[in-house]
Amino acid sequence: GAGVSQTPSNKVTEKGKYVELRCDPISGHTALYWYRQSLGQGPEFLIYFQGTGAADDSGLPNDRFFAVRPEGSVSTLKIQRTERGDSAVYLCASSLKPRDIDMNTEAFFGQGTRLTVV
Amino acid sequence: AQSVTQLGSHVSVSEGALVLLRCNYSSSVPPYLFWYVQYPNQGLQLLLKYTTGATLVKGINGFEAEFKKSETSFHLTKPSAHMSDAAEYFCAVRISGSARQLTFGSGTQLTVLP
Numbered sequence: 001g002a003g004v005s006q007t008p009s010n011k012v013t014e015k016g017k018y019v020e021l022r023c024d025p026i027s028g029h030t031a032l033y034w035y036r037q038s039l040g041q042g043p044e045f046l047i048y049f050q051g052t053g054a055a056d057d058s059g060l061p062n063d064r065f066f067a068v069r070p071e072g073s074v075s076t077l078k079i080q081r082t083e084r085g086d087s088a089v090y091l092c093a094s095s096l097k098p099r100d101i102d103m104n105t106e107a108f109f110g111q112g113t114r115l116t117v118v
Numbered sequence: 119a120q121s122v123t124q125l126g127s128h129v130s131v132s133e134g135a136l137v138l139l140r141c142n143y144s145s146s147v148p149p150y151l152f153w154y155v156q157y158p159n160q161g162l163q164l165l166l167k168y169t170t171g172a173t174l175v176k177g178i179n180g181f182e183a184e185f186k187k188s189e190t191s192f193h194l195t196k197p198s199a200h201m202s203d204a205a206e207y208f209c210a211v212r213i214s215g216s217a218r219q220l221t222f223g224s225g226t227q228l229t230v231l232p
Binding site: 003004031033035040041042043044045048050055056059091093106107108109110111112 | 124127162164
């Protein structure tokens with residue numbers, strides 16, 4: 001597609017439920033990032049994929065959060081036993097593979113999924 | 119670990135006035151610095167970036183920023199504000215080495231008054 005696509009744009013779920021958030025990156029982009037943006041805050045890093053593998057998952061807050069990218073394209077962020085504190089906008093970004101020497105490869109962001117846990 | 123501080127969560131300027139949004143960073147190694155803009159219900163859009171070379175960086179929509187290592191700052195400026203500049207602005211840093219992700223500041227909401 002022309003840009004990073006995230007679905008759904010809005011998701012309301014009950015506390016304790018399981019949710020999946022989808023990210024469709026720009027075609028050809030091998031790097032994919034998930035961020036979480038809480039109200040009044042900047043985005044916080046969750047996880048980075050290079051191809052199919054999670055190269056860095058140090059930002060995942062706990063084991064209720066998990067993300068996959070089985071074919072190196074679409075990624076799904078999965079949240080188990082949702083809590084009210086999980087309410088936020090979840091942002092996905094993609095880029096060409098950041099080269100070791102030159103790390104300024106631009107990341108393109110999707111519009112985000114607004115998750116509300118009630 | 120690196121961090122980013124944006125002074126002023128809200129900034130208001132009159133149309134035609136100078137825009138100055140402040141960003142300070144901390145990093146133990148030379149950083150790469152970015153400014154992003156976020157319009158309502160839209161994704162983050164890159165305004166400009168500093169990696170190496172010239173410390174004054176020009177971006178889209180007339181914005182520019184200057185990397186000042188001695189002050190650990192990367193303030194964003196625009197000589198004359200336009201109504202369409204009203205948005206939220208985020209400063210971000212990426213350190214060299216193995217890290218690939220961005221660390222963002224908490225953002226500055228810019229309001230442009232007629």
